[in-house]
Amino acid sequence: MSKSLWIILVVVGLVAPFIVYPVFMMKLLCFALFACAFNLLLGYTGLLSFGHAAFFGGASYVTGYLVKTGGLTPELGILGGTLFAALLGYLVGSLAIRRQGIYFAMITLALAQIVYFIALKAPFTGGEDGLQGIPRGKLFGMIDLGQTYSIGGSPVALNLYYFIFALFCLGFWVIYRTINSPFGQVLKAIRENEPRAVSLGYKVERFKLMAFVISAALAGMAGSMKSLVFQLASLTDVSWHTSGEVVLMTLLGGVGTVLGPLVGAFTVITLQSELSSVGSWITVIIGVTFVVCVLLFRRGFVGELGRLLKKSL
Amino acid sequence: MADYILETKNLFKEFRGFTAVSGVNLQIQRGHIHALIGPNGAGKTTVFNLLTKFLTPTSGSIHFNGDDITSEKSADIALRGIVRSFQISAVFPGLTPRENVRLALQRKLGVSYHFWKSDAILLQLDGRVMELLEDVGLVDYADEITGELAYGRKRALEIATTLALDPELMLLDEPTQGMGVEDVDKITALVRKVSTRRTILMVEHNLKVVATLADRITVLQRGAILAEGPYAEVSQDPLVLEAYMGSAHA
Ligand SMILES: Nc1ncnc2c1ncn2[C@@H]1O[C@H](COP(=O)(O)OP(=O)(O)OP(=O)(O)O)[C@@H](O)[C@H]1O
Ligand SMILES: [Mg+2]
Numbered sequence: 001m002s003k004s005l006w007i008i009l010v011v012v013g014l015v016a017p018f019i020v021y022p023v024f025m026m027k028l029l030c031f032a033l034f035a036c037a038f039n040l041l042l043g044y045t046g047l048l049s050f051g052h053a054a055f056f057g058g059a060s061y062v063t064g065y066l067v068k069t070g071g072l073t074p075e076l077g078i079l080g081g082t083l084f085a086a087l088l089g090y091l092v093g094s095l096a097i098r099r100q101g102i103y104f105a106m107i108t109l110a111l112a113q114i115v116y117f118i119a120l121k122a123p124f125t126g127g128e129d130g131l132q133g134i135p136r137g138k139l140f141g142m143i144d145l146g147q148t149y150s151i152g153g154s155p156v157a158l159n160l161y162y163f164i165f166a167l168f169c170l171g172f173w174v175i176y177r178t179i180n181s182p183f184g185q186v187l188k189a190i191r192e193n194e195p196r197a198v199s200l201g202y203k204v205e206r207f208k209l210m211a212f213v214i215s216a217a218l219a220g221m222a223g224s225m226k227s228l229v230f231q232l233a234s235l236t237d238v239s240w241h242t243s244g245e246v247v248l249m250t251l252l253g254g255v256g257t258v259l260g261p262l263v264g265a266f267t268v269i270t271l272q273s274e275l276s277s278v279g280s281w282i283t284v285i286i287g288v289t290f291v292v293c294v295l296l297f298r299r300g301f302v303g304e305l306g307r308l309l310k311k312s313l
Numbered sequence: 314m315a316d317y318i319l320e321t322k323n324l325f326k327e328f329r330g331f332t333a334v335s336g337v338n339l340q341i342q343r344g345h346i347h348a349l350i351g352p353n354g355a356g357k358t359t360v361f362n363l364l365t366k367f368l369t370p371t372s373g374s375i376h377f378n379g380d381d382i383t384s385e386k387s388a389d390i391a392l393r394g395i396v397r398s399f400q401i402s403a404v405f406p407g408l409t410p411r412e413n414v415r416l417a418l419q420r421k422l423g424v425s426y427h428f429w430k431s432d433a434i435l436l437q438l439d440g441r442v443m444e445l446l447e448d449v450g451l452v453d454y455a456d457e458i459t460g461e462l463a464y465g466r467k468r469a470l471e472i473a474t475t476l477a478l479d480p481e482l483m484l485l486d487e488p489t490q491g492m493g494v495e496d497v498d499k500i501t502a503l504v505r506k507v508s509t510r511r512t513i514l515m516v517e518h519n520l521k522v523v524a525t526l527a528d529r530i531t532v533l534q535r536g537a538i539l540a541e542g543p544y545a546e547v548s549q550d551p552l553v554l555e556a557y558m559g560s561a562h563a
Binding site for chain 1: 387407408430
């Protein structure tokens with residue numbers, strides 16, 4: 001993809017907190033990374049996980065716990081959450097990849113429900129309340145992430161924003177690299193024609209498992225970031241709603257495209273915040289939007305755009 | 314004694330009480346083009362699936378270069394040098410022919426698990442990729458989307474991809490199926506060309522192709538071997554004439 005597009009996107013990311021509501025931007029970055037991680041599996045390996053909230057939410061609890069109770073610095077908290085998600089991804093992936101298609105999705109869903117149950121019942125997760133008031137702490141023990149600066153009269157946590165933005169770029173870069181690596185090439189082969197990949201001598205289970213772990217780890221990193229932004233790890237993060245939401249974002253934006261999940265996350269998060277005043281009708285509105293979009297743009301926004309431009313975006 | 318690259322001993326495959334492969338003893342001589350023929354549903358594809366472990370035999374054993382490979386996994390069998398094509402064309406439709414062939418070559422580089430490396434590292438394979446595409450007449454289509462190519466070209470690409478692995482034993486399941494006369498001739502010439510340094514076992518309905526190419530023929534009927542020998546001999550066998558020709562030319 002063209003270099004100028006990347007530069008524009010980075011510049012937009014850098015100036016965004018001066019233009020739009022920064023918490024909105026940070027939420028967007030967290031969910032965009034989550035969707036990109038999910039897309040690595042669905043779009044590039046052909047595996048539909050219906051339990052990705054377990055990694056997102058699980059990591060957000062771990063980070064919250066490490067920072068709040070363990071008193072760790074935020075970067076270590078995020079590292080801990082990400083590693084936890086990778087490990088959980090290894091466990092879930094090992095069980096799920098033995099099955100294909102809908103059975104794969106069902107196993108991931110079932111295992112994610114177990115994680116939800118643990119989050120509800122375990123003594124250290126705060127039950128229905130979740131973990132609240134997670135401190136943002138000092139990055140590397142030096143930079144105060146809670147520090148706010150006045151922009152246009154309102155306080156903005158710029159340090160936190162740029163930390164989150166940097167993490168997003170790191171995560172996105174890992175995904176981009178993975179997609180465009182020799183490994184990613186084999187993933188695409190598996191997606192396109194699994195028996196053929198096997199007959200060429202690829203041990204597809206190992207590839208799928210590795211992809212699963214990478215995807216889970218980055219979904220976890222997104223969840224860890226979210227727990228610092230909202231200073232909260234809650235049951236919503238591990239619920240199947242969240243698993244469904246990430247599927248929705250990815251499909252809306254364009255599965256199997258690099259930029260699709262970003263656009264999808266942007267669409268869903270914007271709708272959610274613009275429509276927050278209409279209460280529970282929001283689910284209906286998002287649902288209808290989704291159906292209409294899928295009918296009109298079968299490949300998602302970016303997928304259709306790519307087809308028009310005859311380019312892979 | 315003849316040098317057999319592949320042998321099966323009393324191979325059986327049952328699907329819920331239905332015996333698709335019944336006591337097959339195949340012996341494939343090294344360097345031969347060996348044809349497996351038989352009417353529709355005779356069990357030819359099933360034999361291929363057993364040899365490559367896409368299906369597990371109900372009983373019997375498979376030996377490759379003297380080693381018992383009956384319990385090995387598909388990917389490991391491929392690594393040993395038995396590479397198959399599929400009856401229904403097996404390409405990676407969303408990728409380009411260049412990428413299709415490259416995927417077969419890439420394994421040898423040993424970087425297939427390296428997700429942190431750029432795929433630019435694969436460009437070193439492009440010379441060999443183009444040679445292989447040249448062999449099957451696909452150079453001009455190297456960067457098209459494979460799924461949009463004509464059927465004959467997809468089959469040719471499949472052969473190029475299989476060849477890229479330089480397999481010791483190549484299994485081709487009806488490589489000329491659904492092709493026009495011109496394409497059939499091309500594929501026939503190609504199979505002959507690539508057979509010099511390897512052994513080929515092919516399923517083929519087109520008897521003209523079989524007659525030109527095959528050193529030896531095994532006729533399968535209802536899962537069991539009906540006859541075996543050189544074309545001239547087998548084609549005169551009254552049993553074969555009745556079973557095979559009867560249905561093929563009905
Ligand atoms: N997975 C399966 N489950 C049940 N029955 C099967 C399966 N695979 C094949 N069979 C049956 O086994 C028999 C042999 O099938 P096979 O595909 O091996 O025939 P073939 O000789 O390749 O025929 P064709 O010339 O049509 O390709 C058929 O009756 C088929 O219905
Ligand atoms: Mg067949």
